[in-house]
Amino acid sequence: MPQAHCYLHLALTAAAILLVVPLAAAYPWQVCGTTGSFTANSTYQANLAVLAAALPTNASSSPDLFATAVVGAVPDQVSALALCRGDTNATACSACLVTAFMDVQNMCAYDRSAAIYYDPCILYYSNLHFLSSDDNVPAASTDRINLRNVTSEPARFNRLVGALVNATADYAAYNSTRRYAAGEASFDQEYPKVYSWAQCTPDLTPAQCRGCLAGIIARMPSLFTDRVGGRFLGIRCSYRYEVNSFLHSPVTVQLAESGSAGAPAPAMEPTTVTPAVTGGGRNHSVPGTVLAIVLPTIAALLVINLLVWLCFWRTRRSQPCLACQNPTPAAGTENIEIIESMIIDISTLRAATGDFAESNKLGEGGFGAVYKGTLPDGDEIAVKRLSRCSAQGVGELKNELALVAKLQHKNLVSLVGVCLERQERLLVYEFVPNRSLDQILFDGERREQLDWAKRWSIIHGIARGLQYLHEDSQLRVVHRDLKTSNILLDMNMNPKISDFGLARLFGRDQTQGVTNHVVGTYGYMAPEYLTRGSYSVKSDVFSFGVMVLEIVTGKKHNGRHDDDGRRSPAQDILSFVWEHWTAGAVPEAIVDPRMGTGFSRSDVLRCVHIGLLCVQEDPADRPVMSSVVMMLGSDTVSLRNPSSPAFYGRNRISPTSSTSSGEYTAG
Structure with missing residues (x-):
């Protein structure tokens, strides 16, 4: 692809992505x-x-x-x-x-x-x-930062914000029985207004409320200096300030431009305007009420400036630009608010990753590299840097941004933000310190870290994450590329499902889809998907079953056989486990010896049993994930006998093309 055409393609993609980011990505924020x-x-x-x-x-x-x-x-x-x-x-x-x-x-x-x-x-x-207690429960609190810096008179801006937030806190504590106040101050032409909000639980006394707010406001210099927005949310008290209005009632505190507290405006009851209730990809509208949506100026300018840039580029090429004829975004303005909270400056990410230093590289896949970084507030992140001019990479970016932002679960990796600047396409995720499961499970020495308790917890956590994707979230998502390298482990070895680039979204009544472009990783793909392109939640269940048997045995499965047609236990884990299962030699003969002896024979046997049920040839014979979670969580649930697993006894299956990493695509 020529370079100029590539950049235009990326810019158009960026515009499309900016317009489809879901409103619900900003909330909810959970603290487990x-x-x-x-x-x-x-x-x-x-x-x-x-x-x-x-x-x-x-x-x-x-x-x-x-x-x-x-x-x-x-x-x-x-x-x-x-x-x-x-x-x-x-x-x-x-x-x-x-x-x-x-x-x-x-x-x-x-x-x-x-x-x-x-x-x-x-x-x-x-x-x-x-x-x-009037304790704000620090372990349940969260602070959120707007990563954009103020560019005009930052010192004066910081003083103004400090005065506004403190004046709002004073009013909430001493002038409101509901312990709530909203504030407003004038700044300059770049940011004409700054808005604030402070609130405590109404059962606190005025002194308790102000003391609680003072404690979290004291952290402003370390958290929000020069930032155009920030919030600290706690159980007993919270505050927030932004340069774009987020309030749904008249302000009770007004500050003059100098930053000195003026006379508070008369207290007024909240209006009947109803804000959107968002969470986990949901938008709940209340019948008979009015939803007021404020268009954030900066977010709108981001989209319009991008279109203007496109027009400038096309003008220099002496070609007409349809975007110039209508620079207003076509998508609804309800999607714009979240863009502002998710966009991260390229300068911030370059500083966080040491300009994408090789020493910070966590790994590299078919669509680009992943780097570790540290944000100014100390939060660690993983930055996925997609390779330029990769059509498949563009699809990955759009897919991950649209899907992951709507999904919130302790066993799914969290999307932090996105950067589309200077021809870069970057997805920013929470940093998961122990990296991927395969890097520990298949390492001769490191897998000793995984005793049976940790392995069982990993299996159970993956199952819960899949149950959420398939059954419990507002969306129904088929991942299509579940494998140990896409399972990340946090500092406590809790699993998080990652990499939703190949995922597909199902309607509530949809049970399966068919594609003639099979993409995935050989060895983890269900037979109906590999041979016919048919995928469903049951194809994810198959991949889960493969991972369960890998976790128990410590052996990597790729589904291949020796050149003479015989099955190789080192490669064909399904056949290896099945033959020992039918011989009654489970789990002693198959359990990973590096795991040690401190395991429950019945628990291992049950996991192997569940794994075999998940890799059955017929999708109808595989359990759904809610049943798997129930089987794992209770010894009293009876399990039916499995049949021989998919591919057992077959000759070797040769894909039309495969890469060294094991990824497989069939046209």
């Missing part, structure tokens, strides 16, 4: 707890269900849109707190909290404590009794 976990169908889960049924109604019917509750007895007691923002009405509050209870139990599955933040509401529950 570290106070232990509970099991399915336990007393603790039943107590959570009681809270989920009662708390949204209690909060939305309260004059302060606030409620707390305690259910059950120790050790299964659950304490919970729900609060809606001061400019939210009762209907939106109830809808937000109902969604919060559903989403947080997917994102922080089986955690005894968890917090979740949306624009209209927050929810926190824990097995610790926190309600008698």
Whole structure:
């Protein structure tokens, strides 16, 4: 592809991507707890269900849109707190909290404590009794930064923001029984207004509220210096400031341009304008209400400037430019707000990665390299840098951005942001320190780190993530490229499914799709997908089954045979496991010897049994992931006997083309 044509293609792609980013990518933000976990169908889960049924109604019917509750007895007691923002009405509050209870139990599955933040509401529950304290529960708080810097008079801007946030905090603590305030200040031509919001839970005294806010505002210099927006969200108190309006009621605090606090505006009750309730890819609109959407100026300019750049390029080539005739984005403005929060400057990412230094490279795949980086606030990130002029890479970028931003679960890798600048196409993810499962599992020495408890936890976590993709999220997603290299491990060896470039989105009633362009990794592809291009959630189940057997045996499967047609146990794990299963020599003969002897024979046997059920020839014979999770979580669930796995006893299957990495494409 000629270079000029390549850049035009990238710019057009960038414009398309900017317009399809979903609104829900900014929220929800979840903070999963570290106070232990509970099991399915336990007393603790039943107590959570009681809270989920009662708390949204209690909060939305309260004059302060606030409620707390305690259910059950120790050790299964659950304490919970729900609060809606001061400019939210009762209907939106109830809808937000109902969604919060559903989403947080997917994102922080089986955690005894968890917090979740949306624009209209927050929810926190824990097995610790926190309600008698005015502590902001640091372990459940989160801070979010707008990575764009102010370019005009940053010192004056910082002083103005400090004065505005503190004045808003004062009003929330001392002048509002709801402990809520909204503020506004004038700045300059680049950013005419700065907006703020502060709120505490209404059960705090004025002094407790102001003390809580003072504690988190004190962190502003280290978090938000020179930034055009930032927020700190906590259980007891929160604040936020932005250069674009995010408020849904008149302001109660107004500052003069000098930054000195002026007389607060008269307090007013929130209007009936209802903000969008977003979460996990959902948009909940409330019948009979009006949704007010403010178009962020900077985000609009990003899109328009991109189109203007296209026109300039095409003008120099003496070719007409359709974009010049209508520079206004065609997509709805509801998608623009999230663009601002996700766009990260190239200068920030270059600084974070040492200008994409080789020493920071985490790995490289068919569509580009991944680099480790550290943002100014100290957060570690992984930056996926797609290769230029790769048509398949463009497809990957659009797919990952559209899908991953809508998906939120503790066993899925989180998308942090995107950069489309200077011909770069960068996806920014949370950094997962132990990298991918294959780098440990198939390393002769490192796999000793994976004892049976860790391996079982990894299997269970992958299963939960897949159940969310297939059944529990608002979307139904078929991953199509599940393999050990796409399973990342965090610092506690918890698994996170990654790389959604080949994923496909299904409608609620859709069960399968067919393609004549089979793309995936040989050895993990289900037989119906490899031979006929038919894919479904059951083809993902097949890939999961292969991974289960790999995790148990410590051997990598690629589905091949020796040149003389005999099966090779070192390569054909399905046949290797099946032959030992039928001989009754499981698990002693197949378990990874590097795992040691500290494992439960019955647990290993059950995992092998489930793995074999997942790799059955007929998709109808494979279980769905919710059944797999139930089988893994309970010894009382009976398992049917498996038949021989797919490909068993066949001659070698030769793909029409394959790469050294094992990726396979058939036209």
